[in-house]
Amino acid sequence: MNLDDIYRETILDHNQIPRNKGTLPNPTASVGLLNPTCGDQIRLDVVVADGKITDIRFDGQGCAISMASASMMTEAVKGHSVAEGLALARSFKAFLTGRPSEEDLGELSALEGVSQFPSRVKCATLAHNALEKALDPSKADLDALD
Amino acid sequence: MNLDDIYRETILDHNQIPRNKGTLPNPTASVGLLNPTCGDQIRLDVVVADGKITDIRFDGQGCAISMASASMMTEAVKGHSVAEGLALARSFKAFLTGRPSEEDLGELSALEGVSQFPSRVKCATLAHNALEKALDPSKADLDALD
């Protein structure tokens, strides 16, 4: 195995210089999620207006995979519709578990190497689960922080 | 293995024509014991007077081993002292678990073949456990019927 298959340049870059990191003062939805395996946490704040994700920030501590994935995800969905955000999350999760994904995943496809490591898939999908939960409150079954 | 090593003539005889079977009207001690593995039960009534086992009867249903052992035991201890009764029970149990026994076991030594079969040892010692309990109430830890 070549470690570089997992830790592509883009991933290390997003990990070192995360985009949209921090919190929002008046989010319309805010979700905390936990990866119970490792104790890593993520907090996702979103502002949705007229069916559009107008602002999004994530905060938390985690491995390079989870931080880069969160950073890329926020960039990918900001300015897009709720439907598009949900579609991306769904597609990305399908992509990592080896199922066909309909969406163009853009930079997120750099996380492809992670799919070989089921335990890391959880790291990569944490932010996407948080997004789903923030955009669709019926997804209450995902590991809520409390 | 030869089945006759276990089912010696004396054993089949005591099983078919049990000695001292039944109950006593005024026992000084009466003990019910259960073999939890098979559900077999024994009830032992004894009359002790002046440190002597003046009368003894057993009742219950069980396999040939347990019934023959009970029958032989009652014959062996009737008329003997409490101390002798306890010594016999102890020696018999030692004999069946391969430890040296100090006593002459008389007819009971016909049960020798049982010692190869640990699960049957419980059948053979049931009546002896009941005797110990009847003669020495401190032996409360043996499987009491209730």
Added chain:
Amino acid sequence: MTIAVQDLKADFPILSRSIHGQRLTYLDSAATSQKPAAVIAAELDYYQKTNANILRSVHTLAEESTLAYAKVRTLTADFIHAQADEVIFTRGTTESINLVARGYGDVHVRPGDNIVLTPLEHHSNLIPWQQLAKRQQADLRYIELRPDGNLSLESARQVIDSRTKMVAIAQVSNVLGTILPVRTVADLAHQAGAVLVVDGAQSVPHQATDVVAMGADFLAFSAHKMCGPTGVGVLWGKMAHLKTMSPVLFGGEMIAYVDRDHATWADIPARFEGGTPNIAGVVGFGAALEYLAEVGMDNVGAYMSHLGALAFQRLQNLSGVTVYGPGPDRGPLVSFNIDGVHPHDVAQAFDAKGVAIRAGHHCAQPLMHWLGVNATARASFYLYNDIDDIDVLVDAIESTKRYFAR
């Protein structure tokens, strides 16, 4: 019969063992089944190549172990027509039933409610309910048996009422071989607003299982009775019910967030599997499920019914022998007694001929009281047995009769 049993026998190494100089005839599969070489090899292989703790670490062995364990959850779900996350691994049927009695029962059963059983239950499907009834001040009720050992549906209709919260019955009796009308009881339970817990210890190994068609809310069974290793069992429950259940075993891997005074639970099924599980055992169970699937559970089912019916008919015709339970339509086992010979002595005499049967109360003392006996002898079959084994059984009975009649 599409099973070529002669071929299957060769899959089970222990069957070539000799006992007191005779070929082993193993007729005690209701106690535990023998294991095919493929199952033994799967465990061996796991320890030699993959062994690691699951869910915990990032390294290759841990990833492989985690996947292997998860795969068996899916295999198990497929085997009983359920969803993977509805499958909880336990040590065996006993732990499965205890888990539902405590985890579901303590939450749902209130004082004055009742729990409905039958008199033929194994202690493992009886004592957890006695204890639940005690804890929750609920009543225990029994659906009576008809004289032939079949369940009385009339009694079922009387006993199950609006205060019934749980009904717990075996699908097949481990003593009488009775096949219980699970679907009908399920409907009665559901009409009353109760859930049905099915003890599948003696059924899941021997027939195709479909939890949906069966109408069960929970199903418990043991790997060791279906070609799998000891120390593995399953509790299946409908997800809607599992969500209302409290965890029972607390510790590692069943939590989400923990601080000094408080903990939140992991998702289902992890929530119900605290601590390091029997990983190698579960992997071996996977090989057992694959083995059985390859033979085909429909084939197994037909073959086991055939053996059960045949054994019943043969023993039924012997003089001086009492056979218990219903007619030929039964699970693959026969309980019997030989007049004047205690079942322990019967089993001992059989052993001298290399024939392994069980004698005793079969962990069903209330049923022994119902039968009016202390104990019975029981011959039970599995897919590696054949008609010759039934001949051996009949011969052993005849020679035992002669031996003790001398």
Added chain:
Amino acid sequence: MTIAVQDLKADFPILSRSIHGQRLTYLDSAATSQKPAAVIAAELDYYQKTNANILRSVHTLAEESTLAYAKVRTLTADFIHAQADEVIFTRGTTESINLVARGYGDVHVRPGDNIVLTPLEHHSNLIPWQQLAKRQQADLRYIELRPDGNLSLESARQVIDSRTKMVAIAQVSNVLGTILPVRTVADLAHQAGAVLVVDGAQSVPHQATDVVAMGADFLAFSAHKMCGPTGVGVLWGKMAHLKTMSPVLFGGEMIAYVDRDHATWADIPARFEGGTPNIAGVVGFGAALEYLAEVGMDNVGAYMSHLGALAFQRLQNLSGVTVYGPGPDRGPLVSFNIDGVHPHDVAQAFDAKGVAIRAGHHCAQPLMHWLGVNATARASFYLYNDIDDIDVLVDAIESTKRYFAR
């Protein structure tokens, strides 16, 4: 050092496996240990020659299985200097602790009493007590740690008082490697009239154990961390305490007499082992105990201390690396973090080099809060590791630092 470790490595088939083209360096034994060939063979052998259910039947296989199972109870007792009938087999440490928390705790702990823990406990020695405290309206108290990760005896003296009913502590921390002063805590507990439960998951595998000298009232440990199979654990308890305990798991083999509404219990320890146990696993555990006894637990103890101290010293000297817990006097493990690299990424990078370590919260979230980290990496050793493996560990740390600093 009387261990010739080079020879021992050859006893463990998995250690010749290669990972991503490199020789496996297994440094995750605190999660689960690898198994010597003798243990794997014992299970194989059991299934191929002896397999039967225990305690149930009269036939030869059942007799042999029953004896084999009983023999391991004696081996276990000898291993920890206890009596055989004080040894209860469970699935693992987690089940053992749950059993004592429910079976003893529910009987003895009353509202207003308190239960004393430490902040370094594994979730398995924490959540059962949180739940007991909730059920019985008791308080949970913590003996604090000193800044170096050792236990504060001053705090112990303050926290344990006349309302303390149970004290539950690990003998060795699975994260910090801290060796806890069990004997001193035992004395404090006993002076207060409390019982001491020792979580021996990380100690019994690595040192000679004497429950009497230790002063424990209960001791829990797992076979899978000491060369044994998965799915087997031990709860040892003083007979006087076991006699006051209620059974927790109800079913077959744990009863004496049963009728429809009532049951009486079998003798100890059967009373606490309801259902078919993990027979093959217990037999394999017997082979593990024999293997360890042959190496000699005093030798193992000295060797493990040596490896733990050495690893601590080597890592302590690396720049950009934080090592947690006390100094070199510790159990055979080291938790650490590399500056700026998340432990999951560390473990992933190690795996690429064939080095298996664990990363995460190690089922000890309150301790992570105390340390002020989310997670750590942990390298842990067993008797098949050697000084070369510590070199490999140090090299892996250095190259990981370089990799993520690029």
